[in-house]
Amino acid sequence: MSAEEPTGAMVEGEDTSLLIVDDDKPFLTRLARAMETRGFAVETAESVEEAVAKARARPPAYAVVDMRLGVVAAIREKRDDSRTIILTGYGNIATAVTAVKLGAVDYLSKPADADDVFAALTRTAGERAAPPENPMSADRVRWEHIQRVYEMCDRNVSETARRLNMHRRTLQRILAKRAPR
Incomplete structure (x- = not known):
C-alpha cells in the first residue's frame, strides 16, 4: 500500500468512526494510519471476535473488513447505515455476491491502496466505481x-x-x- 500521504480528500460528516479488521498486522497499521490522515477516527481489530465486540459496543459509520462476513452482519445488525467494504487477498465472484447481500457497499481485492479504500468508503449511492486497471483475465x-x-x-x-x-x-x-x- 503506497498511499501514506492523502491526495487531498478528507472524509466529511459528523460521524467519522472507522473499524478496520485485518489479521495482517503491518497492513492493518499502514491502512489505519493512512485513513487517520484522511480524517477518520480509526479503531482496529485483528480477529473476528475482537471486531464483533467492537462493532456491537460502538457500531462504526464506516468499516473495512478483510473477508470476515460475520463482522459485516454484526455491524449491520447494530447500524444499518454503516458503509462497509470487504477487502480480501483472493477475490472471487461468489464472495463478492455474499458480501453485498450481507450489506457491504463494495468489494476490493488486495493489494488495494488507501486511495482505493477511501474512494470506496466515500462513494455516494448510485455512483459507479471506475473500471479496474488490472481486471482478472x-x-x-x-x-x-x-x-x-x-x-x-x-x-x-x-x-x-x-x-x-x-x-x-x-x-x-x-x-x-x-x-x-
Missing part, C-alpha cells in the same frame, strides 16, 4: 470458479468434475497447475 475467472466449486465439494475431485460437467482427469490437470494471472 478470463482464464483467471474460470480458475476461480473451478476453485470455488472444488472447495464447496469439500475438495472432492470426482464430485467437482460431475458438477462442472467435465472429465475428472481434465479437472485434475487444471487443479495441478498454478493459477493463471
Whole structure:
C-alpha cells in the first residue's frame, strides 16, 4: 500500500468512526494510519471476535473488513447505515455476491491502496466505481470458479468434475497447475 500521504480528500460528516479488521498486522497499521490522515477516527481489530465486540459496543459509520462476513452482519445488525467494504487477498465472484447481500457497499481485492479504500468508503449511492486497471483475465475467472466449486465439494475431485460437467482427469490437470494471472 503506497498511499501514506492523502491526495487531498478528507472524509466529511459528523460521524467519522472507522473499524478496520485485518489479521495482517503491518497492513492493518499502514491502512489505519493512512485513513487517520484522511480524517477518520480509526479503531482496529485483528480477529473476528475482537471486531464483533467492537462493532456491537460502538457500531462504526464506516468499516473495512478483510473477508470476515460475520463482522459485516454484526455491524449491520447494530447500524444499518454503516458503509462497509470487504477487502480480501483472493477475490472471487461468489464472495463478492455474499458480501453485498450481507450489506457491504463494495468489494476490493488486495493489494488495494488507501486511495482505493477511501474512494470506496466515500462513494455516494448510485455512483459507479471506475473500471479496474488490472481486471482478472478470463482464464483467471474460470480458475476461480473451478476453485470455488472444488472447495464447496469439500475438495472432492470426482464430485467437482460431475458438477462442472467435465472429465475428472481434465479437472485434475487444471487443479495441478498454478493459477493463471
